[in-house]
Amino acid sequence: MENSEYLEMFIEESKEHIQSLNNQILVLENEPENMATIGGEIFRSAHTLKGMSATMGFKDLANLTHKMENVLDAVRNDQLKINSDIIDVIFQAVDQLEGMVLDIADGGNGFSDVGDLVKALQAIEDKEEPIKSNKQSATATSQNLNSTNSNAIHFGQLDQFELAVLDQSDENGFNNLEVKVKLNQNCLLKAARVYMVFEVLEQIGEVIKADPSVQELEEENFELEFHVLLVTKDTPEEVKQKILKVSEIEEVTASVFEQKIEQKDLDSQAENNNEQADNNQQTKQGENKSKTTKAVGGKTIRVNIDRLDGLMNLFEELVIDRGRLEQISGNLKNAELQETVERMSRISGGDLQNIILNMRMVPVEQVFNRFPRMVRQLSKDLNKKINLEIVGAETELDRTVIDEIGDPLVHLIRNALDHGVETPEIRKTNGKDEVGRLLLKAYHSGNHVFIEISDDGAGINREKVISKAISNRVISEEEATQLTDKKVNQLIMSSGFSTADKISDISGRGVGLDVVKNTIESLGGTITIESKEGKGSLFSIQLPLTLSIISVLLVEVEKEKYAVPLSSIIETAIINKSEILNAHNKKVIDFRGKVVPLIDLKQVFEVPSDQQNDEFYSIVIIRKGDKMAGLVVDSFIGQQEIVLKSLGDYLGNVFAISGATILGDGQVALIVDTNTLIN
Amino acid sequence: MEEVMSNHKSIIIELNKEEYAIPVEVVGAIERMQHITRVPQTASFVNGGVLNLRGVITPIIDLRSRFNMPRIDPTDSTRIIIINLEKYDVGFIVDAAYDVLDIPEESIEPAPEVIGTVDVDYIAGVAKVGKRLIMLLQLDRVLSQESITAKGIEG
Numbered sequence: 019m020e021n022s023e024y025l026e027m028f029i030e031e032s033k034e035h036i037q038s039l040n041n042q043i044l045v046l047e048n049e050p051e052n053m054a055t056i057g058g059e060i061f062r063s064a065h066t067l068k069g070m071s072a073t074m075g076f077k078d079l080a081n082l083t084h085k086m087e088n089v090l091d092a093v094r095n096d097q098l099k100i101n102s103d104i105i106d107v108i109f110q111a112v113d114q115l116e117g118m119v120l121d122i123a124d125g126g127n128g129f130s131d132v133g134d135l136v137k138a139l140q141a142i143e144d145k146e147e148p149i150k151s152n153k154q155s156a157t158a159t160s161q162n163l164n165s166t167n168s169n170a171i172h173f174g175q176l177d178q179f180e181l182a183v184l185d186q187s188d189e190n191g192f193n194n195l196e197v198k199v200k201l202n203q204n205c206l207l208k209a210a211r212v213y214m215v216f217e218v219l220e221q222i223g224e225v226i227k228a229d230p231s232v233q234e235l236e237e238e239n240f241e242l243e244f245h246v247l248l249v250t251k252d253t254p255e256e257v258k259q260k261i262l263k264v265s266e267i268e269e270v271t272a273s274v275f276e277q278k279i280e281q282k283d284l285d286s287q288a289e290n291n292n293e294q295a296d297n298n299q300q301t302k303q304g305e306n307k308s309k310t311t312k313a314v315g316g317k318t319i320r321v322n323i324d325r326l327d328g329l330m331n332l333f334e335e336l337v338i339d340r341g342r343l344e345q346i347s348g349n350l351k352n353a354e355l356q357e358t359v360e361r362m363s364r365i366s367g368g369d370l371q372n373i374i375l376n377m378r379m380v381p382v383e384q385v386f387n388r389f390p391r392m393v394r395q396l397s398k399d400l401n402k403k404i405n406l407e408i409v410g411a412e413t414e415l416d417r418t419v420i421d422e423i424g425d426p427l428v429h430l431i432r433n434a435l436d437h438g439v440e441t442p443e444i445r446k447t448n449g450k451d452e453v454g455r456l457l458l459k460a461y462h463s464g465n466h467v468f469i470e471i472s473d474d475g476a477g478i479n480r481e482k483v484i485s486k487a488i489s490n491r492v493i494s495e496e497e498a499t500q501l502t503d504k505k506v507n508q509l510i511m512s513s514g515f516s517t518a519d520k521i522s523d524i525s526g527r528g529v530g531l532d533v534v535k536n537t538i539e540s541l542g543g544t545i546t547i548e549s550k551e552g553k554g555s556l557f558s559i560q561l562p563l564t565l566s567i568i569s570v571l572l573v574e575v576e577k578e579k580y581a582v583p584l585s586s587i588i589e590t591a592i593i594n595k596s597e598i599l600n601a602h603n604k605k606v607i608d609f610r611g612k613v614v615p616l617i618d619l620k621q622v623f624e625v626p627s628d629q630q631n632d633e634f635y636s637i638v639i640i641r642k643g644d645k646m647a648g649l650v651v652d653s654f655i656g657q658q659e660i661v662l663k664s665l666g667d668y669l670g671n672v673f674a675i676s677g678a679t680i681l682g683d684g685q686v687a688l689i690v691d692t693n694t695l696i697n
Numbered sequence: 698m699e700e701v702m703s704n705h706k707s708i709i710i711e712l713n714k715e716e717y718a719i720p721v722e723v724v725g726a727i728e729r730m731q732h733i734t735r736v737p738q739t740a741s742f743v744n745g746g747v748l749n750l751r752g753v754i755t756p757i758i759d760l761r762s763r764f765n766m767p768r769i770d771p772t773d774s775t776r777i778i779i780i781n782l783e784k785y786d787v788g789f790i791v792d793a794a795y796d797v798l799d800i801p802e803e804s805i806e807p808a809p810e811v812i813g814t815v816d817v818d819y820i821a822g823v824a825k826v827g828k829r830l831i832m833l834l835q836l837d838r839v840l841s842q843e844s845i846t847a848k849g850i851e852g
Contacts, residue, residue, distance in 0.1 A: 335752050578735065623737035665736070665747060667785045668756045668840070672738055680749045686734040688747075 024216070024232065025122070028074050030320065032119045035063040037387055039112050044390050047105050057094035064090055067115070069224060075231040079118050082132040085139040086111045092143060107138045109391070184226065184275070187249040192223070195254055196275035197246045202266040208238045214264045215246075222260060223250025242268070247275055323417065326378055333366075333374050334661040337567065340366055341658065341682030367659065371567065379414035379563075382460045382469065385424045386411045389431060389458065396435045403442050403453040404435060413460035415467050419561055422541055423469070426534040430471050430557050431456070433531065438475030438555055448552070450474070466543075467563060472556040478549035480506050487512075507547040507555075511535045539693055542585070544642075568662055570679075572655035572687065573638065575619045576627050579687040580651075581660055581679055586692040588639040588646065590654055595633055607648055609639060617695055618650045622674055642696040649695070662689065709798050709831060710778060710791040713766040716831045717791075718800060718824070723836065725781040726750075727794050730771040733757050748788060750779065757788040763839065764819075780836065787840065800824045800831065 042060045046053070064087040071079035086108060092098040118130045184194050197219070201211055212235045219225050227247040230240045250257060254272035261270045340363055347359040386408050397404040415423070439445075439454035446452055459470045484498045487509050493501070501509075511531040538545045542562045549555035562568075562585065570581035571590070591609070598616065599606050605616040616637070620627055637648040660679040665672060676691035707718035708727075733746040736756075745762075748755050757777065761768055774793040779786055805822045819838035824831045 338752065625737075663754050666754060666756055668787055669736060669745070669747070672736055675736070678734070678747055678754045680752065680754070684749050685732050686747050686749050686754055688734065688736065 024074065024213075024236070026322075027320075028070055029119060029123045032067060032070065033116075035067045036112060036116050036119065038063045039067075039115075040109075040391050041387065043105060043108055043112070044394060046100065047102070047394075050100050053094065053096070053100065057090065061087065061090045061094050069226075072227070073225050073232060075233050076118070076122065076127075078130050078132050079115065079122075082111055082115060082118075082135060082139075085136045085143070086115075089139050089142050098142070104142055107135070107142060109395075111135050111139060184247075184249065192249050192251055193253065194226075194275040195223075195248045195250060195257055195272050197248050197257060197261070198269075198271045199244055199246065199261060199267060200269040201242045202268045203242065205242075205266040208240070208242075209236050211264060211266055212236070212244065215261055215267070218260050218264060219246060219248055219250075219257075222252050222257060223248050248272075326417075329374060330378065333370070334567070334663075336366055337371075337659065337661050338680045338682070341660075342684065343682075345682040375416070375563075375567070376414075378417050380417050380420050381412050381414050382420065382423075382467075383411040384420055385427060386458060386460070388424075389427075392428065392431065393435065393456065396432065400435060401441060402435065402439055404439055405453050405455050407455065407457045408459075409457065410460040413462060413467060415561065416563060419467075419541055422537060423559075423561070426537045426559070427458075427469070427471070429531070429534050431458070434471055434473040434475065434555070434557070438473040438477075440476050462563075467561045469559045469561065470556060471559075472554060474554040477551040477553055477555050478507055478510065478547070479551055483507075483509055503549075504547075507549055510547070511545070542583075567659060569657060570660050570689065571638065571657055572681075573619075573636075573649075573651040574653045574655055575623065575651050576625045578623070578625055579655065579681065579685070580619065580623075581658075581687050581689045582638055582640065582649065582692065583689065584657065586640045586642065588641050591637045591639065591648075592634050593637055595635065598635070607637070609646070609648065612646065614639065614646045614648050616648045616650055619690070620650070622695070640692045640696065642693050645696050647692075647696045649690070649692075660687075660689075707798055707800055707831075707833070708778070709795040710760075710776075710789075711793040711795065712760055712764065712791055716795075716829060718798070718831050718833045719778065719780070719789075719836070721797055723780050723782070724778055725786060726779040728777040728779060728788070730775040730777060730790070733790075748777070750786070750788070753786065755779065755786050755788050757790060758840075759790045760839075761790070761792075782836075782840075789839075798826065798831070800826060800833075805833065 039060060042056055042063070046056045046060065049056070064083055068080055068083035068087055071083060089098065089104065089108065093100050093104070098104070114130060114132065114135055121127075121130070187194060199215055201208055205211055216225065216232075225246055225248055228235060229245045234240060235244055248257065252260070254274065257272045258270045261267060261272075343359050344363060347355045389408070390406055393404055393406040396402075434456055439456065440448070440450075442452040445454065455474045457470070457472045459468075459472070461468055480503065483506050484493075484501065487493045488495055488498055492509060492512050511534070535545055538559055538561070544560045546558050546560075547555060548558070569584040571584055571587055573580050573582060593607060597607055599608065601613065605618075606613050607616060608614075616635075619625070636651050636653055638651060638654075639646060639648050641647075658681075660681075662677050663679055665675065665678050674691050674694050675688050677689045678686050679689060681687050706721040708721050708724050710717050710719060728750070731748065733748050735746045745759065746757050748757050759768070769792070771790075772792075776791055776794040777788045778791055778794060779788045801824075804826055805824045807822055819835050821833040821835040824833060
């Protein structure tokens with residue numbers, strides 16, 4: 019099941035539709051007057067979602083979407099006035115849908131108790147004008163009218179929405195066909211044939227229901243025959259011919275499907291049929307529109323991330339071999355060979371690398387797009403008014419970074435809303451606009467991506483931070499007097515810190531900001547805070563574009579080679595022994611007017627060595643934020659592009675080593691984690 | 698452990714003139730000695746490092762150090778046995794690797810408790826095959842970080 023092509027597509031598309039629901043409903047809340055256009059979008063997403071989940075046999079999912087769709091439909095047709103309560107319920111429904119889809123993605127079956135929400139939605143629906151409340155029964159009625167009491171043997175009881183779809187299509191000139199497909203007895207891969215048949219069917223129409231269910235079909239849980247209920251514009255004969263093009267199909271019959279359901283309340287509702295037809299008309303128009311938009315946007319393909327990762331791995335191998343070739347050709351000094359190798363390096367190092375890395379780039383939008391919802395909810399919970407602005411959502415970042423950056427951002431936004439932006443009353447008294455402003459901004463700069471979160475709230479209160487820090491023993495009182503504003507701001511990211519007088523469940527107990535900082539640093543990024551009291555704060559995150567291929571300086575310590583990431587190096591220097599000073603038993607040097615402590619890699623890495631008395635020291639000056647340090651090494655080998663590899667689970671975390679890489683000669687060099695060295 | 702023991706096919710390795718058996722199904726490859734990059738801080742107790750094994754960084758453990766035997770310089774017969782475990786691969790440096798041997802189950806006896814003063818939880822049993830005495834390694838104990846660390850502190 020998990021491997022099923024359908025399922026993956028279903029999950030991906032469902033996620034997209036759920037996201038689009040989220041976005042559009044937010045827009046709707048802000049501009050209820052644009053109901054006509056926005057409502058259409060929302061309705062289409064809900065409708066597609068419903069159809070897909072019904073086809074896949076996820077009953078609860080389909081059921082909930084169906085109810086939601088009813089409410090949305092009423093809203094769209096001006097039978098229901100949209101208000102914040104309705105939006106809340108719809109959001110809850112969307113949340114639950116998302117949960118169910120995620121459950122399915124994790125291999126679950128998407129079951130969930132949707133009873134409460136269905137009731138809530140039903141209640142909203144029932145508030146409509148009396149005439150509307152009959153709408154659903156109307157659907158049932160019209161089906162009942164043509165019921166002939168015989169054939170639905172293969173499809174059991176059709177759900178209400180399945181019936182509704184059939185009904186709609188009927189009235190719009192589509193054929194509801196019952197297709198019986200019989201596979202050849204010798205067919206080995208039944209599931210594959212079924213898949214091919216479904217692919218054909220999906221090209222010509224929409225599959226409403228299958229018997230056995232799609233799930234069972236995929237698990238080859240059937241004999242040779244299966245039945246499909248199809249909505250299409252093609253005639254039965256055309257459908258038949260198209261399916262027969264799939265090999266190993268023995269027999270296809272296609273006939274017009276007639277609904278047969280026990281006749282229930284036949285009375286009273288026929289009058290509503292006209293109105294029903296009107297609705298159907300609109301729905302269909304909506305659907306047609308969405309089909310056109312899809313066709314226009316279609317110059318992309320969906321690729322499984324595993325394949326991209328596979329490609330990346332192979333490319334990494336290539337980079338390693340390239341390094342090796344360069345080394346060999348350098349030794350051989352054969353002009354022709356050198357030329358070829360140089361050419362190859364240019365291609366694989368430049369263009370190919372760019373293309374492959376770019377393929378893994380995803381717009382930060384993927385992370386950003388969940389924030390509007392979150393901000394809306396939070397501002398409600400906190401009774402604050404907040405206007406969230408997002409700039410640069412199209413900025414791209416490596417997928418691995420995207421996956422990690424979500425939680426830290428959530429935390430920072432929660433923090434800004436909870437601690438930063440004041441309540442409307444306070445804002446008013448302070449002469450600010452009642453509505454607080456939160457700006458989320460992403461942009462490229464050099465080899466980095468910056469993400470900034472700024473608010474126009476209270477900013478960081480220096481005195482408060484310092485007194486908190488002292489009472490929480492983060493710093494001592496003497497230290498406090500000498501702190502620069504910048505240092506004070508950094509304090510709020512140290513562990514065991516919380517400036518909110520009351521601990522709230524929004525941004526927690528202050529254990530979070532240091533976690534945020536650690537996560538970002540583990541991604542090779544940095545975070546800085548600027549703040550003006552009363553004016554607001556700015557959290558700025560700097561992230562590397564990619565994590566897997568980095569530029570390093572290779573250095574030698576005795577016989578061992580280490581790689582120092584170029585991004586953390588300021589410069590290299592060779593200094594005379596006499597320039598080394600002692601300060602408080604620590605070796606330091608005076609580097610461009612700054613006192614820089616020296617770190618001897620030999621000691622840190624316990625490199626076995628015999629003598630140590632060189633006249634000159636080779637030093638790599640590294641930095642972390644505004645702190646600097648000098649790494650003492652034996653010699654510099656040179657700059658190189660390397661592929662970052664993990665040391666593996668068994669060795670786990672080794673102090674001051676962030677990973678390993680394979681050099682041109684096939685040996686492994688360890689990558690120095692400069693961030694842990696400076697502390 | 699019963700399952701592992703009931704499987705008799707084992708690769709026989711030599712360490713400090715004694716023979717040990719590793720179940721053949723976990724052995725991924727036997728490599729000649731090659732350059733091993735020392736990894737700081739792991740070195741003290743396993744004389745360990747990492748190796749580039751066809752593009753995969755593989756941790757290497759010197760079994761002599763692990764078993765508290767005197768260290769020797771690699772010779773021509775020194776081999777690296779690559780063990781495939783569920784989550785990761787790991788390599789053992791051994792003095793030599795010999796044949797694959799069928800060890801009859803009835804020849805296996807529990808590890809003698811008198812073997813020495815050291816706690817030998819990494820020996821699953823001892824087998825007598827002809828005149829050879831072969832010790833069966835219990836790999837999860839050999840690799841267990843806690844017991845290594847404990848040893849490291851003791852030593």
